[in-house]
Amino acid sequence: MEKMKFAVIGYGGMGGWHAERLQKSDVAELAGVYDIRRERNELAESRGIHAYASLDEALNDPAVDAVTVAVPNDDHEEIVVKALEAGKHVICEKPVTLTPESLERMIAAAKKNGKIFTTHQNRRWDKDYLAMKLIHDSGMLGEVFNIESRVHGNRGIPSDWRKEKAHGGGMLYDWGIHLIDQMLMIFGFENLESVYCICDNITNKEVDDGFRLDLNFKNGQRATVEIGTYNFIAMPRFYLRAEKGTAIIQDWREETRVVECTSWNESNIVPVKTAAGITKTMAPRDDMTTKTYTIPQPESDVHDFYRNFVKAARGEEPQFVTHDQMRTDLKAILAAFRSAESGKTVPIR
């Protein structure tokens, strides 16, 4: 099967990542890149990559079947719509865009031109998230009550467009979209009922530089997603509570540790004594009623995103990141902003 040829628009951090992946791909190849800044195009050329002289030149190249858009968030719509109108399939970086109206215009352009349009939710291939999804979907610990998902750093927001509201900056749009999408993949896009969010403005007053967001699902299931950019001690990456036990992933490079409750009733509870008091309620269980084990990281290959895209463009399978999922991801983010502003829980429907 002939490889699908891609142009990458925006040759910055993520555009560079896409270009590199496309050069090594088994299903696609890189026709060239275009960046609005000359020095980025020159850098591409110095790496042996063809750089187009303009966006139009890239979009009018008949050899190009598809376009990956990796420019700052506020420029996604214009380039995506132009590429679809030029008859190209399109992958747009996350967050797909900033408003529902903008997303509907993009989807309409895809439908009108009969092209595949999706967004790059690459963190669906994160092994830590996949371990949480495995526990949920397999039922190995019974019903999952809630999952807490955190990514903590301590360098504030990078000193680029991410600091500015006009470009769709801030951590909800930047990282929030990944963590929200992961939780919706686990608990079900259709089950999201309401959100409650508190934003941080520690190093940046213009946009959120961190947040804590509760996603409330049907049946009382709850996910908490949290991004911090001023955390000099990071909390665990994932913490899951379920009917039969608890699972934790300390760091995203690590395996999952599970403590499973094998028998609810205990015969000998040894109270914990501290200088100020005594507690039986909070005394740890011994291994007579629990077992502890690790779950190895699931296998995953992020290039399956491109493999799916190429097959979807050929009508061989449905696209993995659907338009409805993109709508709900964005809805959740906008509801989170409204909740942070109002201090209230915001319903989704």
Ligand code: NAD
């Ligand atoms: P960046 O600033 O490193 O790169 C953006 C590039 O786009 C710059 O080189 C800039 O010159 C170029 N550019 C700006 N406007 C342009 C235009 N109109 N036409 C052509 N080029 C233009 O930013 P980045 O970190 O690469 O982020 C780009 C996009 O990728 C954002 O939407 C971001 O959210 C997303 N991103 C996704 C992930 C992920 O894991 N999926 C990771 C990082 C960034």
